[in-house]
Amino acid sequence: MIPAPRLPVEQRLYVPSSGEASDVELLPAGDVTEGVLRVGGTVRRPHQPQSYAVADYLDWLEDAGFEGSPRFLGRDPSGRDVLTFLPGDCAGAMPEHWVQSEDLLVSVARLVRRLHAVSAGFVPAAHPFPPRPLPVAHEEQDGLVCHLDVTPQNVVVRRGLAVGLVDFDLAGPATGFKDSFNTAMHWVPLRHPGDSWPGWETLDPFRRLRVFADAYGWTEEERRRLPEFGAHATLLSYHRMEHRARNLGGGWARMWAEGAGGRIERRRAWLEANGSRLIRALTD
Ligand SMILES: Nc1ncnc2c1ncn2[C@@H]1O[C@H](COP(=O)(O)OP(=O)(O)OP(=O)(O)O)[C@@H](O)[C@H]1O
Numbered sequence: 001m002i003p004a005p006r007l008p009v010e011q012r013l014y015v016p017s018s019g020e021a022s023d024v025e026l027l028p029a030g031d032v033t034e035g036v037l038r039v040g041g042t043v044r045r046p047h048q049p050q051s052y053a054v055a056d057y058l059d060w061l062e063d064a065g066f067e068g069s070p071r072f073l074g075r076d077p078s079g080r081d082v083l084t085f086l087p088g089d090c091a092g093a094m095p096e097h098w099v100q101s102e103d104l105l106v107s108v109a110r111l112v113r114r115l116h117a118v119s120a121g122f123v124p125a126a127h128p129f130p131p132r133p134l135p136v137a138h139e140e141q142d143g144l145v146c147h148l149d150v151t152p153q154n155v156v157v158r159r160g161l162a163v164g165l166v167d168f169d170l171a172g173p174a175t176g177f178k179d180s181f182n183t184a185m186h187w188v189p190l191r192h193p194g195d196s197w198p199g200w201e202t203l204d205p206f207r208r209l210r211v212f213a214d215a216y217g218w219t220e221e222e223r224r225r226l227p228e229f230g231a232h233a234t235l236l237s238y239h240r241m242e243h244r245a246r247n248l249g250g251g252w253a254r255m256w257a258e259g260a261g262g263r264i265e266r267r268r269a270w271l272e273a274n275g276s277r278l279i280r281a282l283t284d
C-alpha cells in the first residue's frame, strides 16, 4: 500500500470543518488527562510532551494497515491534538457487566497481538518518547513500541468485540510480553480479591488468564515466568506511580491519595502468593 502524503506531525494543522462546532460532547474523564472532547468525528485532547512521538507511531500503524487506532490529524487553532474518533463503546470507570464477556477478552488479546505484529520495525526517530520515570536496569526491553495502557476504558468495542485502542499517552518502547501482561492485568483482571470491582467478585481469574494467554499466544516459557515477571512489573509500577504522584501531581496524586498504592501492593502480594497456581492454570 502506498501511504498518502502527509506533513510531518509537528507541521500538521487541523482546520475545523464548518458545522462541527455544534456537535460537541465531553468524553468520560479518565484519571489523568482532563477535557477530552469529541467534536464531530474527531477527538480533541490537550497537547502533551509525548504527543508527537505518539503521532509518529499512529502514522506508522496507519501505514501498516492497522485499523484499530486513531489517526493523528494535527493540532487545531487552540493547539489541541486532533485525532479521529473511533465509534463504539468503551467501559466506564467501574467496568460494566458486559465487559466480563470471554469473547471480548479473547478479542482484546488478539487485537493487542496484532498491534504488536504491526508495531515491529517502528523506530522512533524525529520525536523520541520521553523517558519513563525511574529507569530500572533490569527492566526487560527489546524496543518494541506498544500501547502499555490497554485498560477497559481504552478499548473500543463493537458488537461485543474489541476493534480499537485509544489513549496512547503511555505508549513507548517495551516488550510484547510486558504490554500483554499489562493488558491481562487490566482485563482478567489480576487483582487481590478484596479489590474486585463490584459485580466481578465471582469471576475466575485463573480461567480468564488462561483464555487470554491462549488467545494472545504466550509461549510455554512466558507462561512459566509470568508470576515472577508480573510481581516485578507490579513493584516497578508502584514506584513509578508514587514518583508521578509526587512530581506530576494532578490525577496521579489524586489516584495515589485514593489508595492506588495499596491496591498495587496487594496485587503484587497476590501474584507472589499464587505463583504456582497461576503457572498450573497457564500450562496444564
Ligand atoms: N479516538 C477516540 N475514539 C473514540 N473514543 C475515544 C477516543 N479517544 C478517547 N475516547 C473516549 O474518551 C475517553 C477518555 O479519553 P482518553 O482515554 O483519551 O483520556 P483519559 O482516559 O482521560 O486520559 P488518561 O488515561 O491519560 O487519564 C476514553 O475512555 C474513550 O471512552
Ligand SMILES: [Mg+2]
Pocket (backbone or CB within 6 Å): 030, 153, 154, 166, 167
Ligand atoms: Mg483513557
